[in-house]
Amino acid sequence: MSLASQCDLCSSTDALSTFDVTAEETITVCDTCKGQIENNDTMDVHHWRCLNDSMWSQESGVQIMAWRLLTTLAQKGEGWAQDALDMLYLEDDVLQKAKAGMAQDADDDDDVKHIDSNGAVLEAGDTVILIKDLNVKGGGFTAKRGTAVRNISLVPDNAEHIEGRVSGQQIVILTKFVKKST
Numbered sequence: 001m002s003l004a005s006q007c008d009l010c011s012s013t014d015a016l017s018t019f020d021v022t023a024e025e026t027i028t029v030c031d032t033c034k035g036q037i038e039n040n041d042t043m044d045v046h047h048w049r050c051l052n053d054s055m056w057s058q059e060s061g062v063q064i065m066a067w068r069l070l071t072t073l074a075q076k077g078e079g080w081a082q083d084a085l086d087m088l089y090l091e092d093d094v095l096q097k098a099k100a101g102m103a104q105d106a107d108d109d110d111d112v113k114h115i116d117s118n119g120a121v122l123e124a125g126d127t128v129i130l131i132k133d134l135n136v137k138g139g140g141f142t143a144k145r146g147t148a149v150r151n152i153s154l155v156p157d158n159a160e161h162i163e164g165r166v167s168g169q170q171i172v173i174l175t176k177f178v179k180k181s182t
Helices: 031-038 047-054 060-075 079-087 092-108
Strands: 016-020 026-030 128-130 134-136 141-143 161-166 169-174 178-180
Touching: 016 031, 026 031, 026 060, 031 047, 047 060, 047 079, 060 079, 060 092, 134 169
Parallel strands: none
Antiparallel strands: 016 026, 128 178, 134 141, 161 169
């Protein structure tokens, strides 16, 4: 593949090289883009505003890289990047390739987040309040709305479940039926 005369992402014409996006896809990038792609801890969010234009490229390699970069920026809290992602349409096969390249990053962040009914993050040891009467299966009683459950435990493999002691029994509670106590 011949080297293009400008960066496929930011249109710079300085210090160009090829970059492997997938095993089949390569793009032309400048040193600035390449350095930030390879070490996204040093990302200059203002530099990447160029993705608002390059994400519309017809080249699937550019689309894949734009999607990955916008996803990373959106995860860092950049609202404009999320807005761009919401507008971006990729064919199913291109989207699968883009997601496959992000899989190693997802493995690093495999923490299950337990979220209460109001969207607050729950942590082990928190106190929660039941927001609904709950029939306790096998317990023979109903855990009443307003009951405080202290020192909860988080179920590591299921973000929807926590454990706590109610009426002297350890029970599993769905996070959608609790709110974090302040």
